[in-house]
Amino acid sequence: MTIKTSPIERRRETRLESDDIIRWKRPGHIEDHKAWTIDQSPSGYGFMARKDNAPAIGEYINIRRYDNDRWDIFEEPFRVARTEFVTDQLVLVGCVQDEPMQLP
Numbered sequence: 001m002t003i004k005t006s007p008i009e010r011r012r013e014t015r016l017e018s019d020d021i022i023r024w025k026r027p028g029h030i031e032d033h034k035a036w037t038i039d040q041s042p043s044g045y046g047f048m049a050r051k052d053n054a055p056a057i058g059e060y061i062n063i064r065r066y067d068n069d070r071w072d073i074f075e076e077p078f079r080v081a082r083t084e085f086v087t088d089q090l091v092l093v094g095c096v097q098d099e100p101m102q103l104p
Helices: none
Strands: 021-025 033-041 044-050 060-067 070-073 078-085 090-096
Touching (some): 021 044, 044 078
Antiparallel strands (some): 044 090, 078 090
């Protein structure tokens, strides 16, 4: 199932290639999912998630990013703006943050 995304939901900033390891969870849920980023911009991330637990469009998620020897926690949640199946097991997730984030 591929979801078409309107131009409003797409990031307009320059995207930088990224291979960060992140952990994500839905606020208020006891869960911890691992993901691998593919790109980042000042307003969001694109990452690969497993099909069986990928967040849905419109959901908010909290993200932690592994930075050398510690986990950086983003204070503001990210809103899932786009999902697209890449393989039968992986989903590309595009998420945006209302406030621009600081790139490493």
